[in-house]
Amino acid sequence: MKKRIADALFYFRVYVFAPQTAWAIDDAKRISKNETMTAPAIETQNLSKQYPHGFLHLKKKTSLQGLTMQVQSGEVFGFLGPNGAGKSTTIKLLMGIIFPTAGTAQILGKPVSDVSMHRDIGYLPEQPYFYDYLTAAEVLDYFGRFHGFSAAERGERVQKVLKTVALETAGKIQLRKYSKGMLQRVGLAQAILHDPKLVILDEPMSGLDPVGRREVRDIILELKNAGKTILFSTHILSDAETLCDRVGVIAGGKLRGVGAPGSIVGVQATGMEIVFELAESAVNAQQILAKATRSGMNFRISVIEGELYAALGELRAAGAKIISVTQIKPTLEDYFLELVGQDRAQAAAIEVSGK
Amino acid sequence: MSRILIVARNTFREAVRDRVLYNLVFFALLMIACAVLVGQISMDIESVVMVSLGLSAISLIGLLIAIFTGVGMVSKEIDKRTLHAVLAKPLHRWEFLLGKFSGLVLTLTVNTAAMAAGLFLAMLFVKHAIVGSDTVVLVAIYFILLKLSLVVALAMLFSCFTSPLLAILFTGGLYLAGLFLAELRNLQTTQLNPQTQKFLAFLSYLLPNFGNYDVMGAAAHGRSIPASLILHNTLYTILYCAMVLSVAALVFSRKDLK
Amino acid sequence: MPAKSAAWALLLVLPVGFAGVWRLQRHVNIEREAMHQEQDEVLVRSPRLMKMMTLEYSPLIADIYWTRAVQYYGGKRLGQDTNLESLWPLLDVATTLDPNLLPAYRFGATFLGEPEPRGAGRPDLAVKLLERGMQANPDAWRLNQDLGNIYYLELKDFPKAGQAYLDGSKKPGAASWMKIMAARFLEKGDSREIASLLWAEVLESSNDQTIKENARINLELLKSDEDIDQLNEITVRFSRKVGRPPRSIREMIQAGFIGGEPQDPAGHPYVIGADGTAAISEKSPLFKEKSVYRKPL
Numbered sequence: 001m002k003k004r005i006a007d008a009l010f011y012f013r014v015y016v017f018a019p020q021t022a023w024a025i026d027d028a029k030r031i032s033k034n035e036t037m038t039a040p041a042i043e044t045q046n047l048s049k050q051y052p053h054g055f056l057h058l059k060k061k062t063s064l065q066g067l068t069m070q071v072q073s074g075e076v077f078g079f080l081g082p083n084g085a086g087k088s089t090t091i092k093l094l095m096g097i098i099f100p101t102a103g104t105a106q107i108l109g110k111p112v113s114d115v116s117m118h119r120d121i122g123y124l125p126e127q128p129y130f131y132d133y134l135t136a137a138e139v140l141d142y143f144g145r146f147h148g149f150s151a152a153e154r155g156e157r158v159q160k161v162l163k164t165v166a167l168e169t170a171g172k173i174q175l176r177k178y179s180k181g182m183l184q185r186v187g188l189a190q191a192i193l194h195d196p197k198l199v200i201l202d203e204p205m206s207g208l209d210p211v212g213r214r215e216v217r218d219i220i221l222e223l224k225n226a227g228k229t230i231l232f233s234t235h236i237l238s239d240a241e242t243l244c245d246r247v248g249v250i251a252g253g254k255l256r257g258v259g260a261p262g263s264i265v266g267v268q269a270t271g272m273e274i275v276f277e278l279a280e281s282a283v284n285a286q287q288i289l290a291k292a293t294r295s296g297m298n299f300r301i302s303v304i305e306g307e308l309y310a311a312l313g314e315l316r317a318a319g320a321k322i323i324s325v326t327q328i329k330p331t332l333e334d335y336f337l338e339l340v341g342q343d344r345a346q347a348a349a350i351e352v353s354g355k
Numbered sequence: 356m357s358r359i360l361i362v363a364r365n366t367f368r369e370a371v372r373d374r375v376l377y378n379l380v381f382f383a384l385l386m387i388a389c390a391v392l393v394g395q396i397s398m399d400i401e402s403v404v405m406v407s408l409g410l411s412a413i414s415l416i417g418l419l420i421a422i423f424t425g426v427g428m429v430s431k432e433i434d435k436r437t438l439h440a441v442l443a444k445p446l447h448r449w450e451f452l453l454g455k456f457s458g459l460v461l462t463l464t465v466n467t468a469a470m471a472a473g474l475f476l477a478m479l480f481v482k483h484a485i486v487g488s489d490t491v492v493l494v495a496i497y498f499i500l501l502k503l504s505l506v507v508a509l510a511m512l513f514s515c516f517t518s519p520l521l522a523i524l525f526t527g528g529l530y531l532a533g534l535f536l537a538e539l540r541n542l543q544t545t546q547l548n549p550q551t552q553k554f555l556a557f558l559s560y561l562l563p564n565f566g567n568y569d570v571m572g573a574a575a576h577g578r579s580i581p582a583s584l585i586l587h588n589t590l591y592t593i594l595y596c597a598m599v600l601s602v603a604a605l606v607f608s609r610k611d612l613k
Numbered sequence: 614m615p616a617k618s619a620a621w622a623l624l625l626v627l628p629v630g631f632a633g634v635w636r637l638q639r640h641v642n643i644e645r646e647a648m649h650q651e652q653d654e655v656l657v658r659s660p661r662l663m664k665m666m667t668l669e670y671s672p673l674i675a676d677i678y679w680t681r682a683v684q685y686y687g688g689k690r691l692g693q694d695t696n697l698e699s700l701w702p703l704l705d706v707a708t709t710l711d712p713n714l715l716p717a718y719r720f721g722a723t724f725l726g727e728p729e730p731r732g733a734g735r736p737d738l739a740v741k742l743l744e745r746g747m748q749a750n751p752d753a754w755r756l757n758q759d760l761g762n763i764y765y766l767e768l769k770d771f772p773k774a775g776q777a778y779l780d781g782s783k784k785p786g787a788a789s790w791m792k793i794m795a796a797r798f799l800e801k802g803d804s805r806e807i808a809s810l811l812w813a814e815v816l817e818s819s820n821d822q823t824i825k826e827n828a829r830i831n832l833e834l835l836k837s838d839e840d841i842d843q844l845n846e847i848t849v850r851f852s853r854k855v856g857r858p859p860r861s862i863r864e865m866i867q868a869g870f871i872g873g874e875p876q877d878p879a880g881h882p883y884v885i886g887a888d889g890t891a892a893i894s895e896k897s898p899l900f901k902e903k904s905v906y907r908k909p910l
Contacts, residue, residue, distance in 0.1 A: 051611075095443055098611040116445050123443035129435045131365070133372035145361045146444040190440055407656040408666075538684065560638050561631070567641045572653025584644040591637040598630040601623055608619070 039109045041198050041229040042071035042094065046103035049089055063089045065253045067103070071231050076224050078244035078261075079233035082340050086253045087233035088126055091202045095123055108198060119147065122196040126203045126233075128187030132176035136167055136186050139175065140193055147194040161189045166215060180207040188216065192223065199223055201232035205239055217243060237336060251340060271304045271328045274311060278320040288318055298323055358446050362454020363461060370424065370462040382416060382470050389477070402482055406492055406575040409474040414499050417467055421503045422526050424462075425510025428455050430519040433612055442612075449604035456511060456600060463503050471496045488577035494585060495574035501592040502568040506530060508596040509563070512603040515610060530565055532558075537566025563595055654685060654699035660709030667710060675711030678703050682717065686724055686823070695730035701738050708742065712749035715756075716821060718742055722759035723815075723824050726767050731827070731906050736767040754791065755818070757781025762811050765798060775799045790814075809835045830902050833878035837893055837903075840875060844883060844891035847871060858889025 046066050053061035064086040071077040079087045092098045094105055096112055110117040130139045137158055144154040162168045165185040175183065184207045191199055204220075205213045220243055223230055234240055240247050241261045249256045275298050278285055292299040303311045308325070315322065389408065429452075432438040441451060474492065479485055509529055513522035536559035567588055573580050657663055667674045682703040689697055704721040708714055724732045726739035743760045747753065757777050764774035775798040782791035797807055809832060816828035847870050852858045859865045862874060862885055874882045881897030893900045 092439075092612075095439070097439055097442060099609065115447055118443055118445040121443060123440065125436055125439035125443075127436060128440060130437055130440070131369050133369055134365075138368075142361070142365050143440065143444065146358060146446055187440065191443075404657050404659070404662065560635050564638060564641075567638070567645070570648070571656060572650065573648055575656050576650075576652055578648075578650070581644055581648065584641065584648065587637050587640045587644065591634060591641060594630055594633050594637065598627060598634075601626065605620060605623055 039073075040070040041073045042069075042077075042105070042107050042231060044069055044090075044094075044103065044105040047090070047093060047100050047105050048102040049086075049093060049098065050101045062253050064093070067250075067255050069248055069255055069258055071229060073229050074224075074227055075245040076220065076230045076243055077232075078240040078247040079231065079250060080235065080237065080240050080247050080336070081233075081250035082235060082336075085250045087235075087250055088202055089253075090250070091200055091231075091233060094200065095121075119194075120197045122191035122194065122199040124184075124187045124191040124199075124201040124204055126206065128183055130175050130183065130186060133174055135172050135174055136162065136178075136182075136189070137171040139186060140190055143190045144193055149194075157193055157195075161193050164192070164219060165189045181209060181212050184208055185212070185215075188219065192219070196228070198229045198231070201230070203234060204232050205234055205236055213239070249336070271302050272308050273300055273302050273326050273328050274308075274315065275300050275323040275325075276315055276320040277323060278315070278318060282319045284314070284318045288314065288320075302328060358450045359454040359457060362441075362446075362451055363457035366428070366455050366458025367461045370459065371465075382412070382473060385412075385473075402478065402577075403575045405477060405481055406474075407571050409477065410492070410495055410499065410571055410574060413467060413470045413474065413496065414502070416470065417463060417499060417503045418506060418530070420466065421459075421463060421506040422510050422523055422530075424459060425507040426514040426519050426522040426526065428459060429511055429514040429607075430522070436613065438612060448608045452511065452604050452607050453600065456507060459507050460504050463507070464500060467496060467500055467503070486577075488579070491570075491574045491577055491580055494580045495570050497585070498568040498570055498588060501588055502565055505563055505565075505592055505596055505599075508599040508603070512599050512606070515603050515606045529562065533563045533565035536562060537564050537569075567591065651696055651698060654681075655702040655706070658702045658706065660706045663706050664710055671710040672714075675707045675709075675714055675717075678707035678710065679714055679717045682707060683720065683823070686720075690731075697724070697729075697733040700733050701725060701735065701742075704742060708745060712745070715746070715750060715753060718746035718750075718753075718756055719759055719819070720821060720824065722756075722763060723827055726763045727827070728767065736763050739763050739767075752784055752786070754781040754784035754787040757784065757787075758791065758814070761794070761798075762815070765811065766808060769803060771798045771802050805835055805839060830906060833899055834903060834906060836878045837899060840877065840883065841891045841893075844875065848885070848889060848891060852889065859885050860889075861885050 044067050046068055047064060048062070048066055049064040050060045050062050053059045063084075067086075067090060079090065081087045089098070093100050094107060094112055096115065105112045108117050108120055131142075134142070140158045140161065141154055144157060149157065159168070159171075162171050165188055167182065167185055167189065170178070170182060175186070178186070184204070188201070188204060191201065201220075204216050208216060217239065220230055220232070232243075244261055246259060247261050248258045275295065277298050278288065280286075280289065288301070289299060292301040294300075301311065312322065312325075389405075432441075432455075438451075442448065471493070474496075475485065475489075478489065478492075506526060510522060510526045513525045517525065536555065570580055570584075572578075663674065664671060682700060685699060685703060686697070689695070700721070704717055704725070707717050708721075711717075721742045722739050725742065726732060726736045728734045740760065740763060743756050743763070747756045747760070750756065757780055761774045761777035761781065764770045764777060775795045778791050778795035778798065781787055782789075782795060794807070794810070797804075801807060812828045812832040812835065816825055816832060819825050819828065847865065848859055851865055851868065851870055855868070859868075859870075862871070862883060865871050865885075866873070876882050877893050877897055877899050879897050879899040881894045881899070883891050884894045886892040893903060
């Protein structure tokens with residue numbers, strides 16, 4: 001027990017990016033894995049990307065600045081951030097679709113410029129689109145050819161993967177007739193066709209209905225269980241919370257923080273919320289209700305943890321009926337919105353000041 | 356090498372499903388219809404007229420396909436991001452580019468061959484026989500193909516670093532310039548001062564000289580074309596295409612895609 | 614980012630490539646030159662067919678044929694090739710597709726009409742062309758002028774020349790000398806003076822450089838003919854007096870028969886030839902022109 005606390009304290013480091021938020025880094029399990037380690041699946045050092053901008057291409061727009069991070073083998077890593085934050089930019093830099101203006105990156109130990117390592121990567125681009133006149137089976141077959149499978153093996157894999165993404169009936173229809181969701185699934189299919197060690201997905205959930213998203217989530221979990229490393233970007237926080245071992249939050253081109261989704265939002269719960277029913281005519285009702293907010297037929301009141309029982313007692317004394325008591329945790333969303341809000345304010349300030 | 360073929364095969368398949376079949380049939384029928392018409396009008400020179408008209412039409416249609424598809428191929432892939440998934444494969448960008456080039460050249464070959472078949476049918480219809488000297492028309496068609504390959508290479512080069520519209524204009528412009536310069540070298544108008552003449556002569560060597568491929572006169576009159584010309588034109592095309600494609604590959608390999 | 618070495622390698626390879634292209638181009642040029650034949654110049658010679666095929670683009674195609682005709686002529690002159698048999702078909706098609714293409718008629722009049730080697734030597738075709746032009750452009754009195762010139766200078770048919778000028782003088786905007794010249798034709802017949810006047814008028818009024826140049830040379834040759842005739846009169850007097858033909862112009866000057874060195878229109882002094890008659894100096898540019906323009910057939 002003592003060691004545990006010591007460990008916890010040891011690994012408890014606070015990154016202060018915003019005054020009221022504390023971050024915890026990886027939990028002990030991950031750190032000890034680190035020590036016996038295989039190289040990280042993805043590693044970047046000071047990765048940056050600037051675009052020429054403006055009328056004569058004189059100004060520079062920074063879409064990614066000094067990204068240094070690692071994705072460990074076997075984990076599911078989520079890239080979170082608002083639109084335009086730099087998530088896609090990072091992924092494209094990793095995949096060699098665009099080239100960095102500074103910094104370096106390695107995938108599976110090899111520099112990103114080495115295309116041979118693409119053999120072990122599966123990639124789903126954002127808004128995938130494929131050749132209109134081919135069928136799904138043909139597109140997958142085409143992609144499969146690059147991996148040197150025999151014709152028979154290719155056929156098998158294609159069928160298998162079509163089944164996995166629930167497209168086996170649509171396999172012979174030309175892609176121009178596909179809906180966005182179906183295209184997304186074809187994209188996912190080609191990413192996992194060759195059984196890669198690392199799967200990189202750029203906004204895999206976009207364009208999917210809840211059923212589709214559930215399926216993708218299941219696929220991701222399946223892949224994880226098979227020992228694959230998965231990196232995906234999304235701005236849907238709930239997906240990140242449920243799927244990821246770790247998340248990295250990017251906003252305004254900078255990495256704001258990395259850590260497990262639970263730990264990101266703080267170690268401590270900040271309080272308890274009580275939902276209750278109370279007749280307004282009851283004794284002391286006005287006093288209590290003054291502190292509460294109405295919520296439909298009920299009222300809600302937030303108290304810090306220590307005062308929970310006192311509050312409950314007060315309510316019982318007033319004859320209130322307790323509906324529920326829940327822990328308030330700041331969610332990823334809160335943190336997120338705060339970050340974005342800060343960013344926007346900063347950007348606005350910069351615009352106004354003209355720098 | 357095989358990766359290039361994979362891309363080439365796919366490009367061909369995509370093109371086949373897209374356009375080729377339609378204009379093949381259409382053009383072939385058009386040719387035969389024209390043949391009948393021509394036969395009615397000019398008495399003694401149907402063959403000459405038909406061959407020159409036929410070759411012009413094949414060249415024009417081929418050119419349109421070469422320019423528009425050549426530019427569109429790369430631009431479309433970048434624009435629609437079909438490219439992204441392919442580049443995630445263990446494939447170099449230059450291999451991709453060469454594959455696209457080969458695929459389109461293959462498409463053009465099939466296209467041109469079908470139109471040539473239409474032409475020969477029309478010739479048969481009008482002359483009621485095909486003689487040995489008509490094989491010259493085949494050489495003329497081969498030259499058209501060489502020309503189209505070079506145009507495709509140029510189209511791909513331009514589409515790698517400018518917008519599709521500009522690429523089309525540049526490629527078309529360069530083609531016209533190539534034709535014009537070839538004419539101009541023969542002309543050497545005295546109205547231009549010697550420096551300009553020299554400069555134009557220099558340009559006519561530097562820029563792709565599309566006049567090299569024009570053997571319509573010989574083909575129309577059934578005169579044989581010297582084998583050395585065939586050889587030299589082939590080598591010229593191969594060499595020039597290689598240079599253009601190398602530059603294109605280089606540009607493409609460093610280009611930030613969308 | 615792919616290695617920069619690829620860029621450097623390319624930078625080295627490209628010049629080599631271009632050198633290869635250059636050499637191949639040379640070969641190709643030679644081979645194509647050898648392959649080219651006169652009949653290739655105009656492949657579709659049927660004006661009717663072209664008219665039908667080009668529909669509303671006829672004037673555009675006419676321009677192309679017309680431009681081609683000019684280039685063709687220029688190329689032939691430059692290459693000193695006297696075979697101008699494709700000139701007529703080119704102009705024929707051009708003027709059928711666009712009957713209002715006045716420059717084509719005028720060009721054709723000159724260069725179809727002029728005798729070989731500087732023209733096609735087909736004044737009959739020139740007449741045909743002009744008649745078509747006059748029919749389509751009834752107010753173009755200049756075509757009458759050209760027609761008259763053909764009849765006078767090439768066909769030596771003075772009545773017809775006079776008639777052409779007379780008809781032209783009646784058209785709106787015609788120059789006043791049209792009527793006068795008509796009379797002169799009939800009056801004087803073949804006259805170097807009149808021919809000079811005709812060429813002078815063409816030289817002044819034409820906008821086409823090639824036609825102007827042609828007129829200028831004709832004019833200079835006519836002048837030099839006149840000069841040589843005058844000089845020869847003097848050489849005859851010389852030989853009568855001295856007993857033998859003069860050997861040089863200087864001799865004639867020294868003997869007091871001529872005041873100074875007479876110069877040809879190109880600015881070079883005349884010489885006395887071996888046979889004792891005056892001639893244009895070989896060093897004069899006019900000499901070369903004369904050999905082209907007056908090549909004995």
